Amino acid sequence: MPSTQDWTNTWINSPLGVVEGMFADSQNNPNSGWEAKVVEFFKDQLKQKEAPTWVPSMNDVPLHYLKPNSLVKFRCLIQDMFDPEFYMGVYETVDPSTKAKVLRCGKYKDVTECGVDFNSKNTVTAERQTFYCVPIPGESPWVKESYAGSSQARVVPSTSYVPSRQKRSYEEDDDTDDMDTQPQKQREPHTGPQNPTEHHGNGDCKRQETEAPSSQTASASHLDLNFPLPGEKGPSCLVKVYKDWDSFKLNDTLEVYGILSVSPALSALADERDASTSLLDPAECMETAEEQRVHSPPASLVPRLHMLYAKRLPNNNPLLPCATLEDNSAFLSSTLSEMASVRAELLTYLTHVLLGDVLAAEYLILHLISDVYTRHDVLPLGKFALNLSGCPTVSSYTERLYQIIQQLVPSSHYLGMNLQNMNQMRLVPKKDYVANRLVSGGLQLAKNTSLFLDETQLEQGQLDTTGVRNVTALGNVISWQKVDYDFNYHQMEFPCNINVLIASEGRSLLPSDCQIHLQSQVTPDNMDEYLSIHMHPTSSSQLNKFRLYLSVPRLLDYSISEELTKSVEDDFVDMRKDDPQSISAEDLHRMLVVARLLSLSLGQTSLSRDSWLRAKHIEMLRRSRMEQHKCVNGNEP
Template sequence: MPSTNDWINNPLGVVEEMFGASQNSSDSGWEAKVTEFFRQRLMEKDAHTWVPSLNDVPLHYLKPNSLVKFRCLIQDMFDPEFYMGAYETVDPSTKAKVLRCGKYKDVTECGVDLDSANMVTSERQTFYCVPIPGESPWVKEISSCVVDCFYAGACQARVVPSTSYVPSRQKRSYEDDDDEDDMDTQPQAQGHAHNGTPAAGESQGNGDSKRQETEAPSGQKASSPPLDLNFPLPGEQGPACLVKVYADWDGFKLNDTLEVYGILSVSPALSALSDQTDTSSSLILDPAECMETAEELRVHSPPASLVPRLHLIHTQRLTHNNPLLPPAALEDSAASLAATLGEMASVRAELLAYFTQLLLGDVLAAEYLLLHLISNVYARRDVIPLGKFTLNLSGCPAAPAGPAYTEQLYRALQQLVPSAYRLSMTLHNMNQLRLVPRKDYVANRLLSGALQLAANTSLYLDETQLEQGQLDPAGVRNITALGNVVAWQKVDYDFNYHQMEFPSNINVLIASEGRSLLPSDCHVHLQPQVTPPNMEAYLGSALTAQSSSQLNKFRLYLTMARALDYSISEEVTKAVEDDFVDMRKDDPQSISADDLHSLLVVARLSCLSLGQSALSTDAWSRAKHIETLRKSRSEPEGRLNGNEP
């Protein structure tokens, strides 16, 4: 049985051993045995910490062809490609033939017999994956700390440098590495599925962004701009990766968040192939032999030193990316879960006090901010997303305190949630930013936009930055896209010929002076109880007053509360219905079906915030009380700080 060093440092050795055994015994199920072998190894205690992460370890420190992991979002899905699953090589001196396995590889050994009857052509899918957009610094720090702690005690697939220097990820370290494979290896014979044929696993509306038409719109001209890593958010850093999937790719969707375990491929032969696609290269692609344009080849086959390949062996979907709470934590024993839930009420009180300080002493606004942060789209009824709770916090301090206040408030929230993005709604940003992803038919890829976010990302819209001026057509489209996220939790991706709707699950918080120009599920006008002379210093002291252990408690609490199950018994349902009828009798004009829905959402979130998984009559009464207080607050006249765009 392979040792730990073998299956992490040399996973291809495990694969080839099982492949060879299958040829001797005519075992057709060897591929399933490979995936089961690695799955069982990764289930061992702390085994996942033994595998180095592309998120935390610079690429040039990782051993080629070793097992690595990558926490990522599926940003795009390319067409399926064909590869040599099995092939024969011929020794030029002895003429001896050897059957070899081509799975989990990008390059083959030299001397391939292309006329061999034993050659097997197989198919695999390629996903373009990027780090989870907007991942908070504390998530990366904790994940990196786990890696550092492990490597301090054991040496696995990486050499720790003697300095703190972090080289650029564009450094092509392994192309000149003496330990790298010889340059006589060659890329596997690959080809993408024919453009006129639907790709494997492709269906309308399943989250697939593959080619929707066979020709590019006439307005798009072929060009070769510098290759970018296509991150959804501006200023993002980190590795992008081409993940090769060998089975069950129909089960993956665009924007899924995954932790991928696979075999790292950074062969210099791949970079040579990428260089050949440059228009200045002496290699001229024959249109009769290649259905792809030079631009498409350049984008789909970037240098491996810049965009490594990862051949997937095992993966798990991430319901969250909080490193303090393993994905299986909610499936632990009932006793362990009960102990955790028992502390939620006390942590809630501490977090509420912290939010009250951040919101200048406004306890009611702090209550609604807490409910907002644990909201989650848990189901959809036709086109209606259930569980969303967009919060418009108006009355935020105006300039000169305004920008400092909204920025510091975002910093405080970013310290608590795993993923967040602050969109400053200046006129320039609204008119210039690409919020909605768009299909580039020339390069056959999806150009990302700022609304291509992972589920449960906190989107902080700073409307206090929007000044008087004119929105151009792009700005109007961006405002419409934000409104669709708020109202319907969807983003309509632009495919030029048509739009394709993609569901989202984004927690939207709108900070504004007057009531927002965007719709919201809940509007709370801030009523400060304190007026600090120096707003930035006041909020800065509130941030630094929280210890790491206290912040970790808050982070765990928010993730746990969002993930809890929830139900309403028949008895409580009947009591709520009777109460609603009584409220309608007292004042039919003051309460509607929408008000009932809002009350049920607030009651649900109030229960979850206390660690309760079922609605009680007390929670219902509490929801009615705070909703009455919220509606009783006077709202300032005007919108958008008194100015219309």
């Protein structure tokens, strides 16, 4: 009798064997529903305790260490959706010597067996959808390390797959290599603080994947991995979807479990098609050469993944349990009981980072846990874009502040708003009709990504058409949580959920939901030394508590009782009674948002009278500070 380990090796190392076995059994019972049983089988296997950690991840393991046709997983964002394609779902092969016919399954494969009988009446043509998926943009190093560290998958270099060109490891990559492989590549303008070199992998193997082209302005017809952010690293993948593909949307974040296909025959077929189409009249060819290059890239560069099961990721924080909070009552109760104490620790930590300004630290916490929880017509509810003005310009304070935030949140991106970046970067995705693909942009980000806009880098100069378009796009994200993708002849609106923090000297030129002016309580002689001391909490366990704390409030339901609603209305009337101009409906809306976030930050799922009074108090302090600053700086708007 096979051991549990042997059985695990079977469904992970040879999933096609499981599929073909169920297909063969179905020949005696045409109504067996074998396709649904295949999916249920793998779902059941993955429900076993720690079973997902047994499956190798394409995010952590180099492609040449993964066994072809094995079960792998991929944590990704749907960057583009290609047209549906037809394939041979069932086909018949003929043995050339015995003439025996065998019915075979073509599902979860890219290449058929030899000896296909194309005239067979038993051939079944089926349809599948293809998604172009990339690693989650801006995923923080600590997230990658945590996922890789929890993996129990055992991988060895594949002997049956050799890439056509072995890419150098990230650590060995340099500009010369970039120029060799991408002669048309332009130098990328500086967009953010550089992170130290990261080491990932299983055992002694280094990740040896392909680096994203760093130029956002590269020609769409030039083959690249089409990552939304410059300098991203990791594999991109063509995910083949066989069922319910209409339930997926562009920019969804998924963890896909599927069968890896890296057959060299895919590259050979693409080369043959290139050669044959070059001889045809272009008017008779259904695909352009650019489209073929994008949709059928070499499998060694862009592997295929045949989806068996996909789990939507409401977040990519590895510290949260896989199941919903309702199914983890013990985790939920213990976490909520500690929320207030962890909040106090985080407030102290951020107060040091913000040079002793406890009020600014309060608002930064509220910003970091904010989330668009619903939309009322076109109005996104729950967003809390924060403008942190008064930031020091010495010692790259804003860049260090971003690095601290990056240590706390699962996904983030730094955008220095200098003239070169604004005029050269492509923030809005654009449809390339020649290659029939969506060319990514810097605002094609996953849900709850923290976008750090550094306005302290503003300089004198003229914004060109691209710059104006980019500033407009940033304003739309902040105000409406949407990005208008460019389809040449029209724009298509895509909703987003991006946390925008604007660091500036004076009031930001961009809109925001709230502005807090930084009032430094300390004036360190050496800013770098001060930030280095306070940049890291006392222990990694404390850092993990902060990371968990900032993700939990977004998963909680929140409500306001009728009694509190009436109390808030009465307070609003009283505040306007003496001076109707002192508070507007917009101010009330902001106070309600602050009260909601304040309650959630304490682990409370309903508004209490104390939280409402606290929200009114800190809003009064903030507005008073802004009035004082306006009096001192008369030129401030």
